[in-house]
Amino acid sequence: MSLPDWNARFSETEFAYGTEPNSFLAKNAHLLVDPVLSIAEGEGRNAVFLATQGLRVHAVDGSDVGLAKAAKLAANSGVSISTEVADLNDFQPEPQTYGGVVSIFAHLPNSIRDSLYPLLVQSLKPGGILILEAYSENQRDRGTGGPGELDLLMTCTKIERELPGLETILLQETQREVVEGKYHTGVASVIQFIGKKLG
Template structure:
């Protein structure tokens, strides 16, 4: 499905980075960043432009090829790894930041991936997330239609319980991120830091 969705010259979620990520980027320690379900590369390319060493993982080779093209156009370098997150190994204490922007997974897989993500952060590393909230089902502005893939803030805080919360909120905001994220949306925004 994702190869098909990304299989156009258009960047379907745009080429500008996610607004929430931009607003918190200064809180991410310099170093190695892992971008989960990075797709066409808008967020990884942005972080690379700030001097981070970015590894972008996604199951779609088509999306990652576009990510590399975008990085070249922006004159930055990112590493890309094609992998399903069910199979991807997040090495413990390896990352200064892990980014999950609209990475919607079935609850069983999400619980596993986020547990490994917390373990994968170095001390003082941060986990940045923006995702659609359950209330997003009332809107036709993006995201999965399956409630199992739309965790509540309380659920995410439980799954990421070992982090210190600097930001943990549910908000309504206007999205302008290409063709598929467009209009008023109900989202969850999290910035959690791993204590040293």
């Protein structure tokens, strides 16, 4: 399975996916409750946006280079975020800690999702919200962003199976124009999910 060298990608002067937040997240950020965990945060565009909305954000990524850019972006935006360099294969978020969990284009193999996703659900406080957007399996041959391996791409069925314990607020596959830096640009097929922790 071929995955990007994230440190190399984030070492480029420009921001690989831009500095503006993901539009699906921005539209639904009002649903999130403090504090928020953002996984695969990369260079910080989403975490910094959420911080500007008054939320405390903990940004986790496997790339120290990306998170260093995230911290600088936060400082330049007049906000602060906490960061943690972690391999999501081993990441263990504290249970019942977060009012929100954010997963934006965090394309992970099933072997990692199987262990990580239940931990993300457990990390939510009762009533907490999880917001996820990912490229769908139908995105594979479009050439407008995302990985080429089906295992890394999502479907509504995968979401329903892999994120139990959440009440579905929104779950859909849709096509939309994605404009997020040079690696995510063009009409894309995406899975969008918003879930609420039961209890």
